[in-house]
Amino acid sequence: MTEFVKNAAGRLIPTHINDKEVVPFQGVGKYRPQGRKYAPPIKTVADYPEDGDKRVASLKDALIKAGLKDGMTISTHHHFRNGDILANQIFDIAAEMGVKDLVWYPSASFPCHEHLIQYLESGVIHHIEGSMNGPLGRFASQGKMRGQGVLRSHGGRYQAVQDGDVHIDIAIIAAPCADPFGNANGLYGDAACGLLGFALADSEYADQVVVVTDNMVPFPCIPWQIQGNNVDITVEVDKIGIPEKIVSGTTKVTKSPDRLLIAEMTAQFCDEAGLIKEGFSFQAGAGGTSLSIGIYFGEIMRKKGIKARFARGGSNQYLVKMFEEGLVEHILDGQTFDLEGVRSMRENPTHVNTSPFTSYNYHGKGNFASLIDIVILGATEVDTNFNANVVTHSDGYLLHGIGGWQNCLFGKTVILPIPLFRDRIPVIVDEVTTLCGPGDLIDVIVTERGIAVNPKRKDLLEKLKDSELPIKTIEELKAEAEEICGKPQKPEFDDEVIAAIKWVDGTVIDVVRKIKE
Amino acid sequence: MSEGYAGNKGPKIKSDCHVTLKQQPSGGINIQLKSKVEKLYGDQIKKVATATLNKLGIEHCEVLIEDSGALDWVIAARIEAAVKQFSDTSETYIPDLKPYNQYETSKERDRLSRLYLPGNNPKMMLNAGIHKPHGIILDLEDAVAPAKKHEARFVVRNALCSANFYGAERMVRINQGEMGIEDLQYIVPHNVHLILIPKVEDPEYICRLDKEVQRLEARHQIEKPVFYMPIIESALGVEKAYEIATACRNIVALAIGLEDYTADIGVKRTSTAEESLYARMRLVNAAKAAGIQPIDSVFSDVGDMEGLFENVRKSKQLGFEGMGCIHPRQIKVIHDGFAPEAKELEKSMKIVDAAIKAEEQGLGVVSLGTKMIDPPVVKRHKKQIDRAVRMGLIDKNWQETYNQE
Numbered sequence: 034m035t036e037f038v039k040n041a042a043g044r045l046i047p048t049h050i051n052d053k054e055v056v057p058f059q060g061v062g063k064y065r066p067q068g069r070k071y072a073p074p075i076k077t078v079a080d081y082p083e084d085g086d087k088r089v090a091s092l093k094d095a096l097i098k099a100g101l102k103d104g105m106t107i108s109t110h111h112h113f114r115n116g117d118i119l120a121n122q123i124f125d126i127a128a129e130m131g132v133k134d135l136v137w138y139p140s141a142s143f144p145c146h147e148h149l150i151q152y153l154e155s156g157v158i159h160h161i162e163g164s165m166n167g168p169l170g171r172f173a174s175q176g177k178m179r180g181q182g183v184l185r186s187h188g189g190r191y192q193a194v195q196d197g198d199v200h201i202d203i204a205i206i207a208a209p210c211a212d213p214f215g216n217a218n219g220l221y222g223d224a225a226c227g228l229l230g231f232a233l234a235d236s237e238y239a240d241q242v243v244v245v246t247d248n249m250v251p252f253p254c255i256p257w258q259i260q261g262n263n264v265d266i267t268v269e270v271d272k273i274g275i276p277e278k279i280v281s282g283t284t285k286v287t288k289s290p291d292r293l294l295i296a297e298m299t300a301q302f303c304d305e306a307g308l309i310k311e312g313f314s315f316q317a318g319a320g321g322t323s324l325s326i327g328i329y330f331g332e333i334m335r336k337k338g339i340k341a342r343f344a345r346g347g348s349n350q351y352l353v354k355m356f357e358e359g360l361v362e363h364i365l366d367g368q369t370f371d372l373e374g375v376r377s378m379r380e381n382p383t384h385v386n387t388s389p390f391t392s393y394n395y396h397g398k399g400n401f402a403s404l405i406d407i408v409i410l411g412a413t414e415v416d417t418n419f420n421a422n423v424v425t426h427s428d429g430y431l432l433h434g435i436g437g438w439q440n441c442l443f444g445k446t447v448i449l450p451i452p453l454f455r456d457r458i459p460v461i462v463d464e465v466t467t468l469c470g471p472g473d474l475i476d477v478i479v480t481e482r483g484i485a486v487n488p489k490r491k492d493l494l495e496k497l498k499d500s501e502l503p504i505k506t507i508e509e510l511k512a513e514a515e516e517i518c519g520k521p522q523k524p525e526f527d528d529e530v531i532a533a534i535k536w537v538d539g540t541v542i543d544v545v546r547k548i549k550e
Numbered sequence: 551m552s553e554g555y556a557g558n559k560g561p562k563i564k565s566d567c568h569v570t571l572k573q574q575p576s577g578g579i580n581i582q583l584k585s586k587v588e589k590l591y592g593d594q595i596k597k598v599a600t601a602t603l604n605k606l607g608i609e610h611c612e613v614l615i616e617d618s619g620a621l622d623w624v625i626a627a628r629i630e631a632a633v634k635q636f637s638d639t640s641e642t643y644i645p646d647l648k649p650y651n652q653y654e655t656s657k658e659r660d661r662l663s664r665l666y667l668p669g670n671n672p673k674m675m676l677n678a679g680i681h682k683p684h685g686i687i688l689d690l691e692d693a694v695a696p697a698k699k700h701e702a703r704f705v706v707r708n709a710l711c712s713a714n715f716y717g718a719e720r721m722v723r724i725n726q727g728e729m730g731i732e733d734l735q736y737i738v739p740h741n742v743h744l745i746l747i748p749k750v751e752d753p754e755y756i757c758r759l760d761k762e763v764q765r766l767e768a769r770h771q772i773e774k775p776v777f778y779m780p781i782i783e784s785a786l787g788v789e790k791a792y793e794i795a796t797a798c799r800n801i802v803a804l805a806i807g808l809e810d811y812t813a814d815i816g817v818k819r820t821s822t823a824e825e826s827l828y829a830r831m832r833l834v835n836a837a838k839a840a841g842i843q844p845i846d847s848v849f850s851d852v853g854d855m856e857g858l859f860e861n862v863r864k865s866k867q868l869g870f871e872g873m874g875c876i877h878p879r880q881i882k883v884i885h886d887g888f889a890p891e892a893k894e895l896e897k898s899m900k901i902v903d904a905a906i907k908a909e910e911q912g913l914g915v916v917s918l919g920t921k922m923i924d925p926p927v928v929k930r931h932k933k934q935i936d937r938a939v940r941m942g943l944i945d946k947n948w949q950e951t952y953n954q955e
Contacts (some may be wrong), residue, residue, distance in 0.1 A: 290681060290877065291677050291878075293879065428589040428590055456586060456587060456618065457565065517676070517714070518591075521587075524590065
């Protein structure tokens with residue numbers, strides 16, 4: 034019987050999600066699960082072909098061989114972004130086979146997955162544990178999904194597998210290049226996407242691991258980002274993704290003068306705060322504003338004659354240019370956004386492929402995210418306590434995934450460059466619609482009309498006290514937004530919980546409720 | 551049945567709305583709203599629309615508002631424009647002039663950059679000021695399609711009241727001829743600082759316009775001066791530049807419009823601008839003779855920042871004291887281009903420092919080493935220093951540290 038309890042962030046959350054008991058959020062770094070990590074089933078080489086050829090004839094054969102049946106959890110990955118075709122094909126086959134109540138465990142979803150709404154409606158898919166963007170988010174927000182969604186960060190996805198919260202029955206890994214044994218990478222082929230880090234946990238922990246490629250090379254496929262020794266089945270298909278959509282248009286420097294202003298102010302803030310110094314490190318995002326900030330960083334570094342030790346995050350032509358110019362010594366790449374990124378990773382030994390294991394995982398023995406000096410992230414809303422929301426819009430609809438966002442909050446200085454309002458809707462609010470990140474971890478908000486520094490960062494306030502940058506309190510920024518836009522009404526929700534937002538440690542930090550329409 | 555419509559809609563439109571209004575014989579006011587911010591601002595949008603209609607005396611109508619995040623003052627402007635397509639009511643619904651828009655301007659202030667914004671596009675008006683241009687121009691003339699001229703007046707009027715200009719000089723470019731004179735009633739009562747008068751060839755026109763401004767000033771009890779910047783855009787205008795510059799009170803600058811000028815003399819406008827050298831020099835001379843600021847034309851390639859910078863440098867060299875811009879990213883480049891170069895500034899500091907010391911010592915003549923410095927030279931360098939201080943290039947107490955060095 035589901036009851037509601039208040040978690041440490043003051044949010045009312047149910048004791049059960051999808052009839053499974055959950056742990057309420059207890060505060061940052063407070064929850065420490067005991068015991069041993071979840072382990073995959075023991076396998077024996079005697080059960081695999083001695084010639085190393087694990088191929089079956091088709092994706093359907095692979096699913097049959099992997100034992101697809103009702104209620105299973107199927108995982109896929111978003112290395113191909115909006116150019117993914119595999120996830121849709123898997124559920125087409127499942128529907129054709131009459132399988133029901135599957136749980137889809139993607140590392141992220143994209144608009145191309147709107148195709149799956151029919152299976153959510155018909156019951157082939159029971160619910161999604163992963164981001165629900167665009168049409169899927171709207172569908173879920175209207176209370177139409179059978180089960181409840183579970184949203185996790187990239188690190189949280191790894192953590193959930195390691196502590197047994199999610200048991201993956203079948204992992205399907207789309208690989209731009211693979212050999213019949215199952216070694217695979219993202220570096221070569223028509224669908225080259227750089228790296229396959231999001232599939233790492235799945236390859237190690239799933240009961241059945243299937244590698245699918247349209248570019249089967251003779252053994253050995255090198256480098257093996259996915260190790261064939263973890264792979265049960267391989268499949269060769271005609272086409273694995275749509276190359277022009279894999280390299281998506283999201284990685285263009287913004288042309289908006291307002292966003293460029295925000296980017297410029299952010300870079301200037303970092304400079305004046307003394308954060309841009311010899312050997313520093315930064316998180317590089319893929320959004321237009323974030324890319325522009327990287328370019329301004331480059332200008333400052335050239336002027337000062339200094340280098341960054343590493344940049345972490347998504348690689349793209351702009352970051353690669355700085356890297357090959359020598360401004361950045363290492364790229365610790367979590368996601369390759371364009372072909373320049375793929376090329377650089379192929380050619381440059383210090384452009385390294387990383388995974389949520391190295392960078393984000395709560396059950397790791399430390400991770401890279403907390404080593405980064407400057408982290409630039411987005412948000413749909415921030416409240417006056419610096420708490421932030423990335424999954425819902427102010428009108429309550431679920432529209433974005435968490436990605437690596439929660440994990441990156443552990444960086445040394447976390448900055449959110451955001452406009453003060455979007456289409457009349459203020460971004461700074463009294464209380465965020467959905468809590469995704471606690472304000473304790475968020476240091477600076479940069480808007481086109483002013484910069485708010487979290488009062489706990491006295492060091493930053495001290496450094497900027499004589500700055501000509503418009504440093505304001507977050508309350509002042511909120512008042513300014515409301516002066517321009519007017520104070521918004523509150524959206525209305527039903528009591529029904531449609532999705533849970535997990536914190537990086539697997540506890541529930543907040544839930545999303547059904548929209549009243 | 552009377553109908554009216556106003557505004558913009560479509561997938562790319564933001565911060566605006568489109569209003570379709572049908573007056574009815576009975577049944578009260580019925581508002582149908584399509585808005586992506588409906589859940590957060592639906593009630594407020596309807597409230598503003600109803601208040602506007604009530605004020606304008608419309609009691610029964612069907613209204614369709616297709617909204618893409620328009621602010622209250624935009625919604626009110628769109629409703630009023632729609633009503634006034636069929637109603638000749640003299641009632642208006644004008645938002646209060648916000649306290650932050652009540653600041654003053656002065657004749658001598660810097661006008662290095664002035665940013666043009668289309669008068670029928672409210673989105674750009676919201677954030678223009680944060681880019682810190684010296685002036686923001688709400689354009690009723692060439693940037694507004696002929697069919698939209700009427701509705702743009704309401705947007706510009708309401709923007710003058712409600713949109714924050716963040717300290718920029720508040721400018722409007724009016725239409726040519728009679729239409730321009732009609733435009734005045736929409737802007738003069740709302741703290742417009744400066745009126746750009748396009749395609750001026752006849753000093754008489756400015757006098758007539760000034761009379762209408764005086765009439766409106768008296769009627770609305772306005773005491774702050776409204777300044778004028780005539781734009782010269784023809785061969786005849788160039789020949790009459792000095793007469794235009796001295797036509798009436800409150801003319802503070804003379805601008806040149808090179809697109810129309812080059813068309814008028816029948817040549818192509820080039821990036822090196824040899825074809826307009828005479829016109830520009832003549833305009834600079836006329837303005838300086840009249841004691842006002844000569845202002846250069848816009849640079850139309852918004853992607854070419856290096857070309858823009860070169861252009862500004864040349865403009866500065868000819869004696870211009872400002873330039874128009876059509877994209878916020880041009881503002882900083884223009885300011886940088888007009889800024890005194892370090893070497894120049896060093897020389898200015900040396901001369902002004904010597905002048906101040908001479909004055910302190912009661913000397914009538916300023917000299918630097920063995921060289922005498924003439925008073926006009928001192929004056930020019932003082933101006934340069936003042937501008938550098940305003941632009942934040944040097945501290946206002948620069949002399950203290952200068953003497954220590």
